[in-house]
Amino acid sequence: MLEEKRASCPYCGEQFTTVVNPEDCGNSYIEDCFVCCRPITFVISEDWSGKLQIETRDENEC
Numbered sequence: 001m002l003e004e005k006r007a008s009c010p011y012c013g014e015q016f017t018t019v020v021n022p023e024d025c026g027n028s029y030i031e032d033c034f035v036c037c038r039p040i041t042f043v044i045s046e047d048w049s050g051k052l053q054i055e056t057r058d059e060n061e062c
Contacts, residue, residue, distance in 0.1 A: 002020065005053075009040055010056050011033060011040075020044055028044065029041075042055070043057065
């Protein structure tokens with residue numbers, strides 16, 4: 001089942017809601033910010049309790 005998560009652009013700070021597939025846990029993908037059009041890297045993981053998390057990074061961050 002898809003989950004909605006809150007995230008923010010690492011460049012312009014715009015906050016938005018994105019839809020995440022729990023099956024993508026451990027993966028990352030890139031999408032452009034809908035405000036500033038810069039590429040955001042989304043990293044999907046689980047916390048220690050198994051709750052799905054999403055982290056946003058700029059294109060130069062490891």
